[in-house]
Amino acid sequence: MANTASILDGNSFKAEDAAALDPRTRALTERREVLGAAYRLFYKHPVEIVRGRGAHAWDAQGNEYLDLYNNVPSIGHAHPRVVEAVRKQMSELNTHTRYLHEGVLNYADDLLSTMPDEIDQVMFVCTGSEANDLALRVGREYTGGTAWIATSEAYHGNTALVSAHSPSLRGPETMDPTLRIVDPPDTYRLGSETAEGAGAWWLAQVTAAIADIEASSDGFAGLILDSSFSSDGIFLGEPGMIHAALELVHQHGGVVIADEVQPGFGRTGEAFWGFARHGFVPDLVTTGKPMGNGFPIASMAARREVLEAFSTRRPYFNTFGGNPVAIAAAQAVLDVIRDDGLQAKALRVGAVLRDAIRELVPAHPGIGDVRGSGQYTGVEIVDDPGTKVAGTRSALALLEELRDRRVLTSVCGPTNSVLKLRPPLAFDEDDVPRLVEALDGSLTALGI
Secondary structure, eight states: OOHHHHHHHHSBOOGGGGGGSOHHHHHHHHHGGGGOTTOOOBSSSOOOEEEEEBTEEEETTOOEEEESSOOTTTTOBTOHHHHHHHHHHHTTOOOOTTSOOHHHHHHHHHHHHTSOTTEEEEEEESSHHHHHHHHHHHHHHHHOOOEEEEETTOOOOSSHHHHTTOGGGBTTBOOOTTOEEEOOOOHHHHTOOSIIIIIHHHHHHHHHHHHHHHTSSSOEEEEEEOTTOTTTTOOOOSTTTTHHHHHHHHHTTOEEEEEOTTTTTTTTSSOSSTGGGGTOOOSEEEEOGGGGTTSOOEEEEEEHHHHHHHHTTOOOOOSSTTOHHHHHHHHHHHHHHHHTTHHHHHHHHHHHHHHHHHTTGGGOTTEEEEEESSSOEEEEEEEETTTTEEOHHHHHHHHHHHHHTTEEOEEESTTSOEEEEOOOTTOOGGGHHHHHHHHHHHHHHHTO
16 A cells, blocks of 8 residues: 555544544544545544644643654744744735845855755745646756656655656556656665665666666656655665666756755755765755745755756746745744754764664564664664564554654654654754653553
């Protein structure tokens, strides 16, 4: 079953769970019917979050939670500098981008300064879905090809075009007939995180996909990739692991879209952008959620020559994309990441976190692997560490147990067996013991 569907079916609120809820929560879940059946809630006992600060959140009953999942408030819930920037700009002006605005231009320069010199133009939208939709269109216009390559559990957004290039949605959604799907470099089962090991294996997958496209009449557009393989199970590997495969795309005339919604803005610690860990310059870079710390803003940055084929033939306008208030939020986020050294902090604290979790392994053989970089950690739960059989039921039960111990996170991977630890960058070393205690207690309670 596709990743997104199995999360919704296996780890979300269902009608039969309603009787176990407190009266207020039960009333709220019943009222949610006005939003339509497509909406889903996390957990069998949903959490009503009413306030947040840093890496912590509080529910309506005043219970405090440690947030290990949220990259929407990327620098921390309710960050005062973002709040003040939005308040100040909203009190002055908010409108669309068909007027000149110095703040928009200044931020565009600032954002591009974090990227390679070859990436020298940027367009603003509201969501990562819109950014990837635009990038797919731009890439097709530039190459003249239609066929993209994506990884087997990738999620890139929810527009019609992007959903059709998000293999984690296959089943509920129909994939683009020209899409080629490749497996990710599963560093755990391949037993390697190196370019020579897992990287060479993945190069072979991409090579075969390109050959299949070139043997058809589809025309090669390129590769769309989250370099952390987030939905696939979090396989960051060693820096440079996927460089050869990305270069191969260029050698065959395709473009590379670096989807940075999850690995970007310093999260991996080793580089500001996920693609930069691998020493590669993509053609298009898309950003989303973390960019505005909860305020809707996203972008598509591009090599000028790649964007020109699209922009000289097609007008593109996004009413709210890059509005002055959204830009003020985004500028505050960028300033805080630099001023507070959050990239370096992510590298340091993430290493402490993974080391602490690894200390649990002797007592809990169900922990098959602990992997990641910076503040992006995957903890793979297995039924048998010898055969590495995925422990899907155990992982989903673990989520519920952690929620009861006031720790919020989620799962990823093709069978939802990988705990996805992706906290706000405000997560600190002082938070690590609390997580480890909750994880140890949960694993013990479940016999994992």
